[in-house]
Amino acid sequence: MAGTSPLVVVGDALLDRDLTGHADRLAPDAPVPVVAGCTERTRPGGAALAAYLAARDGRDVTLITGLDDGPAGRTLRRLLRPWLEVVALPMTGALPEKTRILAQDRPVARLDRGDGRAREATAAARAVLAAAPAVLVSDYGRGTVDVLRPHLRGRTPVVWDPHPRGGPPVPGTRLVTPARAEARTFAAPLTGDRATDGTAPQAASAATELRAVAEEAAALLRHWRAGAVAVTLGARGALLSYGEHPLLVPAPAGHHGDACGAGDRFAATAAGLLADGALVGEAVERAVGEATAFVGAGGAGALAGTRGAPRSPAAPPACDDPAALVARIRAAGGTVVAAGGCFDLLHAGHVGLLQAARRLGDCLVVCVNSDASVRRRKGEGRPVNPLADRVRVLRALSCVDAVAVFDEDTPERLLSRLRPDVWVKGGDYAAADLPEAALLRKWGGQAVLLPYLDGRSSTALMARAGGGAS
Incomplete structure (x- = not known):
């Protein structure tokens, strides 16, 4: 928020x-x-x-x-x-x-x-x-x-x-x-x-x-x-x-x-x-x-850092404060994974990607483009689903622990605040398309590509539904 x-x-x-x-x-x-x-x-x-x-x-x-x-x-x-x-x-x-x-x-x-x-x-x-x-x-x-x-x-x-x-x-x-x-x-x-x-x-x-x-x-x-x-x-x-x-x-x-x-x-x-x-x-x-x-997410007791022996990381509950979630997982010695995208029309490709990303660490934060950011990237008529709906659907996925919104064209400023250990993108991106990779290396993080389900995309889904948007 x-x-x-x-x-x-x-x-x-x-x-x-x-x-x-x-x-x-x-x-x-x-x-x-x-x-x-x-x-x-x-x-x-x-x-x-x-x-x-x-x-x-x-x-x-x-x-x-x-x-x-x-x-x-x-x-x-x-x-x-x-x-x-x-x-x-x-x-x-x-x-x-x-x-x-x-x-x-x-x-x-x-x-x-x-x-x-x-x-x-x-x-x-x-x-x-x-x-x-x-x-x-x-x-x-x-x-x-x-x-x-x-x-x-x-x-x-x-x-x-x-x-x-x-x-x-x-x-x-x-x-x-x-x-x-x-x-x-x-x-x-x-x-x-x-x-x-x-x-x-x-x-x-x-x-x-x-x-x-x-x-x-x-x-x-x-x-x-x-x-x-x-x-x-x-x-x-x-x-x-x-x-x-x-x-x-x-x-x-x-x-x-x-x-x-x-x-x-x-x-x-x-x-x-x-x-x-x-x-x-x-x-x-x-x-x-x-x-x-x-x-x-644990109430006020989960907000602050811990003095004493750290506890083993556990599967975190859904959280609306990504920074607090990241701090809690990191304090417990866990691995923070982040993934990003517009997620305009959530489909099987998205879900498979997010499920695979969650298995890479102890929590998954999804960084999602705001409506204005999607519009600049995709053009007028997009997004089909407004931000509040996209966030609500993502939060409902059991593999997603928190959702963070960014308004810029890329999530680099948000990633600099969260500093995840792993940054995940779908396999339809080339390495040259990942400016976040160099950013992740600044704090010892790693950007990775995960396989995407063939034939699944929001654009193709809209075309089949008669949307016709690019």
């Missing part, structure tokens, strides 16, 4: 750590698991995660947040520095840290420390907000939004990701994105629901539950005076309400992985697309898809 419009993220940053190991016995002095062989992963958390994800989408991002100069603050600055600009607000106390302890990739405990809060707004923060083309508010209730609220009223956010410890979104916010438990807590005083712990009644049917979510979303829409409210429902997708008749956006696939950070992925995607000019419904549908893929 390549973002174009700049985005300002306002909210409370955290530093997140995962200590991941295995547990096969209980401690002798207490009935608690003994987690051994731990590796440590450190990553941005809270609003910093939302900003980081938006920046990984290729977007120009500025994060306004409370940040100190203690050990956690310095670590977070180092993690964010290559990706985005940080405008730091002074804090009282230390930057909050959240440490999860996981055994067999399942959380068994969480340790929180640091009670820092943003103390005051600064002239730099006010200037950035005044010039912001689009704003995502990620409110974790630790003061950043409170001190900047007067300035947010003059710059209506496109997306507001709320938290029960924070305040309400400013009136006019285009889209508010509470999770199911948060929506129930926020709406309880409005709907007369006494349950505020986010749990639904056990006897409630699916229809009853959806009706309750719709009523809560409509109540919050009126109360907050927002343009729309999207209640995220985990594996079921999201319910989008503009008022009376809600829209249920189902998740495109069922994943039961680590959901940590899925809400930030949803909000960052929706905010970026709205900044680019998308309609709210389009932004929510895409955000559901990106959040689903994010969970399937």
